[in-house]
Amino acid sequence: MSRSSSPAGVSRPLPLPPGFLIGAATAAYQIEGAVAEGGRTPSTWDEFTARPGTILDGSDGSVATDHYHRFREDVALMRELGLDVYRFSISWTRLVRPDGTPNPEGVAFYDALIDELLAAGIRPMATLFHWDTPLDLERRGGWRRRATATRFAEFARIAGEAFGDRVDAWVTINEACTVTLEGYGLDVHAPGIASELAIPIVARHLLLAHGLAVQALREVPVAGRIGITNVHTVSVPATDSPKDAAYADLFDFLHNRLYADPVLLGRNPTPPRGVGPLGAALGILSRSSARDRALMAQPLDFYGLNYYFPSRIAAGPPPPGTGNPDGVSEAMDRAPFHLQDWPEFEQTGFGWPIAPEYLGVVLENLAERYPALPPVIITEGGASFDDTLDDQRRIDYLRRHIEVAAADPRVQGYLVWSLLDNFEWAAGYTQRFGLVRVDYTTLERTPKASYHWLRGMLSSRSSV
Ligand code: BGC
DSSP states (O other): OOOOOOTTOOOOOOOOOTTOEEEEEOOHHHHOOOTTSTTOOOBHHHHHHHSTTSSTTSOOSSSTTOHHHHHHHHHHHHHHHTOSEEEEEOOHHHHBOTTSSBOHHHHHHHHHHHHHHHHTTOEEEEEEESSOOBHHHHHTTGGGSHHHHHHHHHHHHHHHHHHTTTOSEEEEEEOHHHIIIIIIISSSSTTOOOOTTHHHHHHHHHHHHHHHHHHHHHHTTOSSEEEEEEEEOOEEESSSOHHHHHHHHHHHIIIIITTHHHHHHSSOOOOOSSSHHHHHHHGGGGGOOHHHHHHHTOOOSEEEEEEOOOEEEEESSOOTTOOOTTOOOHHHHTOSEEEEOOTTSOBOTTOOBOOHHHHHHHHHHHHHHOTTOOOEEEEEEOOOBOSOSOOHHHHHHHHHHHHHHHTOTTEEEEEEEOSBOOOOGGGTTSOBOOSEEEOTTTOOEEEOHHHHHHHHHHHTSOOO
């Protein structure tokens, strides 16, 4: 690999092993816009964002970055950047009509996107569920109903039949724990429900949905590899008090083991004791049948890991007045534990600690807990920073995280979150994660210094 200077003036190249994939990731509701066009019907996020007070800046994804109309320009940016992989999500309500039949305009949109990517030499990685549940299904109980898992598998089959010849890799579900905890536990994300009791039920149905979708894709059969994406963290007690330790264990259970254990070990994790009603409610998970457990544990071709930051956990609700740009709700104020700061680490725009060393710990923990861990692809990593084109902090963040990822032989690639600034869920447009800046008035795209840095790095590699 030759040394080269990027326009951002960063000259040290990253030691990427041969074949290590670099990509960028996005999600449909966060970038597509055009929510009422092309036969798309509403999802839970259309309804949730319309409720007053749910989104920090009162915004929604109705226009977002207008990727639906500008995807050719976005693929051109990716080609220029030299990406190996582009991970996008398929909007369920764009692809499938409420009567369960494929929507031809939705099929045409993703067909065109995938063909454009292939023509640019970029491998398409498609996520089936990045949190945008069809609203009509949610009104019938959403993920609290087992039938939603069956409907999800039908959607997977439609996507597989339409795009299975060209998609390089499939992710069934993105961060099931986030939709479970934030959407059904804390009322911070769609569908906006705050119920401890919903958590284990939703978890079971998302796990079944994953298993059924893997089966459906394999039956089609699709040509690409199949995996799931979970977000992992390291859960550390804030003090050595037994209470903090118990809640750190609960957080580890909810974030790290709830979805990974059934998928990678074929069994449900044992909920910690002494953590109140939620711990007891989680016990119902262990009552799933052997047949369901087998369904959840379909063999996978890769394991998608999203890593953002480590978590320091303290018992008790957050101190009054604690700000949380990641979304606020009354349920959050009543939660039995809270996250504390890490003063020793610098912070992102969201206040998240920047701790690449903990990515290494996450990878070690995964290898230790899951002897049959498939190859890992880091399907998301990145940070929000100030709205500036000179985003040296993002360059530093990415360089340090990619260095850790590339040093681990289990990891096959690192995908940056995100290609573009976009709609950041409950934080609306207040947090910018993009390699490319989006002007939300004109929708003009402008590559940031991090884009130029990554481009320099990718062009100086020997071929993948
Ligand atoms: C999600 C993305 C989100 C990112 C930054 C991940 O948890 O998959 O949709 O934008 O984090 O918050």
